[in-house]
Amino acid sequence: MKKHDMKFLAGHRARRLRQSDWIRELVRETRLGAHDLIYPLFLREGNGVREPIDGMPGIHRLSIDMAVEEARRAHDLGIPLLALFQQTPEEKLTPDGAEALNGDNLTCRALRAIRMAVPGIGLMADVALDVFTDHGHDGVLQDGKVLNDETVDILVQQALHLATAGCDVVAPSDMMDGRVGAIRRALEGHGHTQVMIMSYAAKYASCLYGPFREAVGSLGRLKGDKRTYQMDPANAREALRQVQQDISEGADMVMVKPGMAYLDVIRQVRDRFDVPLTAYQVSGEYAMLRLGADQGLWDIESAMLESLTGLKRAGCDGILTYFALEAARVLA
Ligand code: PBG
Numbered sequence: 001m002k003k004h005d006m007k008f009l010a011g012h013r014a015r016r017l018r019q020s021d022w023i024r025e026l027v028r029e030t031r032l033g034a035h036d037l038i039y040p041l042f043l044r045e046g047n048g049v050r051e052p053i054d055g056m057p058g059i060h061r062l063s064i065d066m067a068v069e070e071a072r073r074a075h076d077l078g079i080p081l082l083a084l085f086q087q088t089p090e091e092k093l094t095p096d097g098a099e100a101l102n103g104d105n106l107t108c109r110a111l112r113a114i115r116m117a118v119p120g121i122g123l124m125a126d127v128a129l130d131v132f133t134d135h136g137h138d139g140v141l142q143d144g145k146v147l148n149d150e151t152v153d154i155l156v157q158q159a160l161h162l163a164t165a166g167c168d169v170v171a172p173s174d175m176m177d178g179r180v181g182a183i184r185r186a187l188e189g190h191g192h193t194q195v196m197i198m199s200y201a202a203k204y205a206s207c208l209y210g211p212f213r214e215a216v217g218s219l220g221r222l223k224g225d226k227r228t229y230q231m232d233p234a235n236a237r238e239a240l241r242q243v244q245q246d247i248s249e250g251a252d253m254v255m256v257k258p259g260m261a262y263l264d265v266i267r268q269v270r271d272r273f274d275v276p277l278t279a280y281q282v283s284g285e286y287a288m289l290r291l292g293a294d295q296g297l298w299d300i301e302s303a304m305l306e307s308l309t310g311l312k313r314a315g316c317d318g319i320l321t322y323f324a325l326e327a328a329r330v331l332a
Contacts, residue, residue: 030313032305033331034078038124038278039324041067042215043086043106055211056283057290059322061087064110070325071118077328081122083171083320084110087217088131096140097132100158108165115166124169124198127159127183136213136222138174138229146229152179159183163192171255173200175229184250198278199251202239202265205230206258208284215283239265240272247275256316258282260307263314270315279316281307286322301330 017027044051044061051061062070071082086106092099099105107125114123128138129151135141139151151174159170170187172179180199187195205227213219231238243254254273256266257280266279289307293300304323311319321327 030309032309032312032327034328035080036308036312036317036319037079037324037328038081038083038318038320039074039079040083040085040320040322041070041110043067043084043110045089045106053211053215055214055287056322057287057294058326059215059286061215064106064113067110068113068117071114071121074325074328075118075121077325077332079121079324079328081124081169081318082114083124083126085126085212085216086110086131087215090217093132093134093221095134097129097154100129100132100154101161103161103164105161108161111162111165111167122168123166124171125162125167127155127162127170127172127179128174129154129158130174130218130222131216134221136218138226139176144224146176148176149178151176152182155179156182156186160186160190160192163187163190163195167195169196169198169253171198171200173203175200175203175226175231178249180246180251181249196252197250198253198255199246200257200280201243201246201251201254202256202262202269203230204233204258204262206233206261206282206284208258208261208282211283211287233261236265236268240268243269243273247273251275253278253318255280255320257320258285259311259316259319260285263310266311266314266316276317277315278318278320279311279314281311281319281321281323283322289323301326305330 017023042061046063047065049063050066053059084107088099111123130136130138137146139146162170180197246254253276255278256262256269259279259281269277289303292298293303304327308319308327
């Protein structure tokens with residue numbers, strides 16, 4: 001008997017379950033659908049504007065009317081939730097990010113416009129000051145340091161403005177200590193009892209946020225880095241403590257961010273906690289896959305689906321991804 005025959009004596013042939021589409025379909029362990037996807041939109045002032053973002057081919061800054069159209073497309077494809085981010089006009093940037101507390105700022109106006117035109121879609125917005133400050137940090141500074149509690153006081157007000165404007169999910173992305181509890185208490189105290197909190201619980205100080213910062217305009221403004229508040233990429237146990245903390249403070253859902261370099265963190269959070277878990281496939285991940293495809297190194301559709309499937313397989317429920325619309329079309 002030849003050696004390679006021996007291996008199959010017990011009838012083990014893994015390829016039996018891979019031989020055709022139908023059987024692969026039947027035994028597939030991870031399913032991806034439009035219902036898994038959260039679609040981020042970049043907002044800018046103006047009318048009728050769809051402005052390409054250099055670092056993110058295929059993604060645009062949208063004026064509110066264009067964002068409404070994009071929201072309608074997303075809703076028609078079965079995407080449950082949008083995440084809104086704004087590019088604040090230069091003249092409105094201040095050291096304390098005061099524009100965040102303007103109930104008529106771009107994000108609040110977009111929330112109302114989309115809510116009116118596309119009532120069935122969920123709306124989420126970031127709670128953080130980086131797009132409103134002239135220094136690009138997520139909080140207020142004193143002697144170059146990001147102040148925690150003073151920042152939390154402002155974030156609470158920001159969250160209340162978002163809730164008043166019709167935001168369904170507020171997403172603190174600032175990484176200040178204690179912000180989830182403070183926001184939860186304020187929402188309860190002001191009658192916003194149904195507003196959900198998705199906390200950016202394990203948010204790492206990643207280099208992969210570059211294209212996002214370019215998109216919202218904070219890239220050139222940011223001095224230094226965010227390592228005194230965002231997490232050290234070397235730490236996974238700390239992520240579990242952060243998630244535990246945010247859940248105990250009142251987060252309804254938690255997030256791990258970025259995605260692809262943190263699959264182990266996603267898996268550990270999934271195994272340890274029962275709350276819904278979102279992974280954020282961030283701007284730099286989108287850019288890598290897109291630019292590689294543009295160079296002819298791989299097919300974009302395959303890269304998109306493989307990367308999203310990997311995040312789901314790691315254990316997340318939802319995925320925030322700039323591919324959301326494209327993926328939903330392919331998966332339809
Ligand atoms: C703001 C915020 C950032 C991202 C989401 N919210 C940037 C940052 O923390 O510097 C990054 C998202 C992405 O890169 O796609 N706090």
